[in-house]
Amino acid sequence: MQITVTVNGDEHTAEVEPRLLLVHFLRDTLGLTGTHWGCDTSNCGVCVVWLDGAPVKSCTVLAVMADGRTVRTVEGLAAGADLDPVQEGFVRCHGLQCGFCTPGMMMTARWLLDRNPDPSEDEIREAISGQSCRCTGYENIVRAVQWAAAHPAGEVAAQ
Amino acid sequence: MTTVDKPIGFGRMQRKEDARFVRGRGNYVDDVVLPGMLYGAVLRSPFAHARIVSIDTAAAQAHPKVKAVITGQTLEGLKLAWMPTLSADTQAVLATDKVRFQGQEVAFVVATDKYAARDALELIDVEYEPLPAVVDARRALDPGTPVIRDDKEGQADNHIFDWGAGDEAATDAVFASAEVVVAQDVLYPRVHPAPLETCGAIADFDAVTGKLTIWCNTQAPHAHRTVYALVAGLPEHKIRVISPDVGGGFGNKVPIYPGYVCAIVGSIVTGKPVKWMEDRSENLMSTGFARDYHMRGEVAASRDGDIRALRVKVIADHGAFNGTAQPTKFPAGFFHVFTGSYDVEAAHCAVTGVYTNKAPGGVAYACSFRITEAAYLIERMIDVLAYELDMDPAELRMKNLLKPEQFPYPSPTGWEYDSGDYPRALSLALEMAGYDELRAQQALERARWAAGDRGGPLTGIGLSFFTEAVGAGPRKHMDILGLGMADGAELRVHPTGKAVLRISVQSQGQGHETTYAQIVAEELGISPDDIEVVHGDTDQTPFGLGTYGSRSTPVSGAATAVVARKVRERARQVASAMLEVDPGDLEWEKGRWFVRGDQAQGRTIQEIAFAAHSSLELPEGIEGHLDATTVYNPPNLTFPFGAYICVVDVDPGTGQVKVRRFVAVDDCGVRINPMIVEGQVHGGLADGVGMALMQLIAFDEDGNCLGASFMDYLLPTSMECPSWELGETVTPSPHHPIGAKGVGESATVGSPAAVVNAVLDALKPYGVRHADMPLTPAHVWRAIQGRPIRTDLAIT
Numbered sequence: 001m002q003i004t005v006t007v008n009g010d011e012h013t014a015e016v017e018p019r020l021l022l023v024h025f026l027r028d029t030l031g032l033t034g035t036h037w038g039c040d041t042s043n044c045g046v047c048v049v050w051l052d053g054a055p056v057k058s059c060t061v062l063a064v065m066a067d068g069r070t071v072r073t074v075e076g077l078a079a080g081a082d083l084d085p086v087q088e089g090f091v092r093c094h095g096l097q098c099g100f101c102t103p104g105m106m107m108t109a110r111w112l113l114d115r116n117p118d119p120s121e122d123e124i125r126e127a128i129s130g131q132s133c134r135c136t137g138y139e140n141i142v143r144a145v146q147w148a149a150a151h152p153a154g155e156v157a158a159q
Numbered sequence: 160m161t162t163v164d165k166p167i168g169f170g171r172m173q174r175k176e177d178a179r180f181v182r183g184r185g186n187y188v189d190d191v192v193l194p195g196m197l198y199g200a201v202l203r204s205p206f207a208h209a210r211i212v213s214i215d216t217a218a219a220q221a222h223p224k225v226k227a228v229i230t231g232q233t234l235e236g237l238k239l240a241w242m243p244t245l246s247a248d249t250q251a252v253l254a255t256d257k258v259r260f261q262g263q264e265v266a267f268v269v270a271t272d273k274y275a276a277r278d279a280l281e282l283i284d285v286e287y288e289p290l291p292a293v294v295d296a297r298r299a300l301d302p303g304t305p306v307i308r309d310d311k312e313g314q315a316d317n318h319i320f321d322w323g324a325g326d327e328a329a330t331d332a333v334f335a336s337a338e339v340v341v342a343q344d345v346l347y348p349r350v351h352p353a354p355l356e357t358c359g360a361i362a363d364f365d366a367v368t369g370k371l372t373i374w375c376n377t378q379a380p381h382a383h384r385t386v387y388a389l390v391a392g393l394p395e396h397k398i399r400v401i402s403p404d405v406g407g408g409f410g411n412k413v414p415i416y417p418g419y420v421c422a423i424v425g426s427i428v429t430g431k432p433v434k435w436m437e438d439r440s441e442n443l444m445s446t447g448f449a450r451d452y453h454m455r456g457e458v459a460a461s462r463d464g465d466i467r468a469l470r471v472k473v474i475a476d477h478g479a480f481n482g483t484a485q486p487t488k489f490p491a492g493f494f495h496v497f498t499g500s501y502d503v504e505a506a507h508c509a510v511t512g513v514y515t516n517k518a519p520g521g522v523a524y525a526c527s528f529r530i531t532e533a534a535y536l537i538e539r540m541i542d543v544l545a546y547e548l549d550m551d552p553a554e555l556r557m558k559n560l561l562k563p564e565q566f567p568y569p570s571p572t573g574w575e576y577d578s579g580d581y582p583r584a585l586s587l588a589l590e591m592a593g594y595d596e597l598r599a600q601q602a603l604e605r606a607r608w609a610a611g612d613r614g615g616p617l618t619g620i621g622l623s624f625f626t627e628a629v630g631a632g633p634r635k636h637m638d639i640l641g642l643g644m645a646d647g648a649e650l651r652v653h654p655t656g657k658a659v660l661r662i663s664v665q666s667q668g669q670g671h672e673t674t675y676a677q678i679v680a681e682e683l684g685i686s687p688d689d690i691e692v693v694h695g696d697t698d699q700t701p702f703g704l705g706t707y708g709s710r711s712t713p714v715s716g717a718a719t720a721v722v723a724r725k726v727r728e729r730a731r732q733v734a735s736a737m738l739e740v741d742p743g744d745l746e747w748e749k750g751r752w753f754v755r756g757d758q759a760q761g762r763t764i765q766e767i768a769f770a771a772h773s774s775l776e777l778p779e780g781i782e783g784h785l786d787a788t789t790v791y792n793p794p795n796l797t798f799p800f801g802a803y804i805c806v807v808d809v810d811p812g813t814g815q816v817k818v819r820r821f822v823a824v825d826d827c828g829v830r831i832n833p834m835i836v837e838g839q840v841h842g843g844l845a846d847g848v849g850m851a852l853m854q855l856i857a858f859d860e861d862g863n864c865l866g867a868s869f870m871d872y873l874l875p876t877s878m879e880c881p882s883w884e885l886g887e888t889v890t891p892s893p894h895h896p897i898g899a900k901g902v903g904e905s906a907t908v909g910s911p912a913a914v915v916n917a918v919l920d921a922l923k924p925y926g927v928r929h930a931d932m933p934l935t936p937a938h939v940w941r942a943i944q945g946r947p948i949r950t951d952l953a954i955t
Contacts (some may be wrong), residue, residue, distance in 0.1 A: 033190035034183015038355040039439040043869035046355050074183035087181040091173055094838045098668025099180030100355045100406030125877040134355055134407045135668050137845035138877040140838060
């Protein structure tokens with residue numbers, strides 16, 4: 001089947017098998033390997049991307065379901081050379097170790113902050129509760145999101 | 160807390176590797192695409208134990224996208240049907256005679272895309288003749304039990320090894336005269352490290368040059384290269400193992416798995432690169448599990464709580480092939496550190512390893528060679544003793560802890576603990592937790608409970624004091640498959656004063672590119688930003704055994720400091736030529752040699768580096784350039800320790816446990832980058848909560864794996880983890896060049912006992928002395944009802 005998907009602002013048209021998963025379309029067809037794959041059961045959340053502005057687990061979405069829609073991935077988080085405050089928060093607060101869950105965590109965090117610019121710790125924990133991290137014990141991920149909330153335009157504007 | 164400072168040396172510093180990770184620019188093995196690459200998939204056994212009658216691959220081979228189908232028969236022709244494990248046992252690459260666990264590798268398909276490879280697996284017709292499965296390790300040696308390893312000549316039962324440590328007669332003598340003896344069966348169930356990135360490899364064999372390049376997310380690239388050379392007969396200089404960014408390891412990525420060997424054979428057969436990535440179920444069902452230790456602990460003590468001796472018997476379930484990754488002399492790893500942090504007169508342990516129809520493994524899951532099992536046992540036994548003596552568990556621990564003046568401490572099972580101040584760490588943890596206040600509140604709560612007011616959760620307070628033994632290890636005592644556990648480092652300072660460090664170990668998220676640059680910075684005064692750390696590529700780095708068992712900082716961190724000091728000494732010679740003074744008249748301050756008594760007369764390391772590459776005339780015997788190599792053979796292990804306190808709320812109506820607080824005081828010696836150290840501790844604490852409350856690989860009576868997906872094998876999320884409260888003490892290692900001890904696994908070792916002890920403390924009013932992990936609501940509820948069950952087996 002032929003599909004057209006807008007990913008991070010760029011339109012892509014491709015011939016795909018109907019069964020192709022969105023995560024594989026992004027990774028293998030488009031070469032956007034920042035989105036990862038970690039389980040077969042929609043539990044781990046390393047594959048989280050935005051579909052029409054809302055986070056989805058892209059291992060549970062068929063590529064054909066994204067036809068005519070927009071996708072945002074970790075590669076579309078920074079504005080050129082300027083990191084999103086969420087990305088900056090993850091670096092500053094040591095919110096990542098192996099980096100495998102990080103893209104999915106950051107996509108969820110950005111979505112949360114767009115809707116709730118000043119979330120409580122409980123709200124942050126609940127927002128990322130569908131995603132696993134094996135390295136950080138979640139502590140510094142929570143702090144990273146808190147940092148991003150406190151610096152909505154990043155470090156430069158906060159000074 | 161954020162990190163903004165940029166220390167030239169030790170201190171909080173943002174990680175150099177994060178720039179690529181937060182942009183989605185990491186390079187994990189599944190991100191690597193090579194020209195013409197094919198994709199492999201493994202057909203696995205649905206049975207735990209069955210004879211293979213026939214394998215028909217004709218339909219799969221006829222699939223238009225399939226390039227090769229490999230079976231055990233194919234591999235037998237290449238003498239590759241079996242491979243050695245890291246414990247010098249044998250493991251089937253692809254089954255020939257029998258399958259011995261559910262999920263065992265039976266056939267390998269190579270196709271032009273990964274979906275087609277999976278399709279073709281369904282076209283392979285295997286006829287099995289099911290056999291009775293051996294799933295209960297405690298019955299594996301019973302007479303009449305089916306023999307799993309009938310492939311091994313002379314193997315007439317399921318016995319692997321007997322191993323012991325300590326003085327059995329002396330221990331028995333103390334027990335015979337003890338006022339109090341308590342005994343308890345304690346299970347550390349089978350768990351799986353479950354890194355979020357599964358295991359995988361790309362094999363690329365070039366028939367023209369004879370070079371085999373293997374991209375693989377291994378924790379031990381050099382060891383893998385040597386094993387491939389030994390097994391496949393390929394010349395070692397023609398094998399290159401590249402371990403790129405790795406999405407978590409935790410011990411799971413130490414062994415060589417059949418899929419890697421199949422990818423290599425697939426590449427040799429097809430002449431193309433072959434990628435194999437396992438899926439999550441394959442990861443949980445077939446790759447290195449951890450624990451599965453069935454222990455019986457006994458403590459001999461006086462009535463006033465003086466612990467005198469410890470005695471332990473263990474049945475160790477190693478699965479169908481002995482694939483445990485332990486130093487050769489230690490088939491039970493470092494389990495004999497089970498006397499923990501306490502001063503005892505005598506101790507003895509006896510471990511028996513058995514085969515069962517389960518996946519092979521026994522890897523160190525964020526634990527240094529079975530120390531998690533040992534630490535859990537002793538810390539559980541201390542609480543069992545406290546229960547019997549009706550003593551406060553903190554008081555009982557404080558009474559028996561080793562004293563600072565006893566270090567270096569020769570343990571009754573043969574270790575020499577390097578340094579420690581245990582009472583200081585425990586006192587700090589008690590103070591941070593507000594222990595006395597917590598106990599006072601609990602006493603009021605229990606009084607209400609006793610008076611019949613039983614609404615609301617029960618508070619439980621659990622302690623754990625652990626001693627780790629990390630940094631394997633001294634080569635005269637420790638090797639894996641004959642390879643000594645020393646590690647190399649090479650440091651080169653370029654003419655402009657920028658440096659490149661090449662190390663043998665590899666990172667799975669520990670931040671080596673930052674930490675090791677900081678060690679060089681500390682020793683040479685070069686900014687960490689000016690130091691490139693090269694790792695994870697056997698063609699680019701010196702030999703060493705890899706990253707596991709918290710060994711990177713104790714071994715490779717030491718190698719890095721030593722090689723930097725060698726460079727510093729060379730720099731002194733060059734500086735003496737530059738300043739025309741005797742080298743003995745020079746003094747070092749960070750980044751600079753200067754003339755003693757005349758601080759203004761000096762040369763920076765950058766100036767020296769350029770001069771070392773220039774036409775400056777150097778003294779006789781001093782080579783130009785500024786570089787050095789070293790191999791570090793650790794004189795002893797290092798012994799990090801810590802005191803943990805967990806507070807839980809247990810709902811006796813549902814058995815639900817909530818972790819309210821967790822206080823962790825860690826002493827890992829000198830901290831290179833405290834931010835990274837704290838991150839490591841956070842992760843280990845979450846692991847401990849997971850293992851204590853949720854994570855379990857159980858089996859039914861037919862040997863079906865009941866933890867084969869993340870829907871069944873539950874990982875802790877942000878909701879189960881509290882906000883961790885960390886404290887630290889610093890007791891440097893006296894024998895490590897920078898006094899560091901290693902920390903990667905401390906929290907995983909120390910935390911499970913604190914959580915379990917907290918839950919059982921909450922259940923004390925119900926008369927529950929012990930219950931096995933994981934303490935799921937169902938298991939807790941059954942314990943309250945006085946009807947505990949085996950957690951590891953679903954057998955009715």
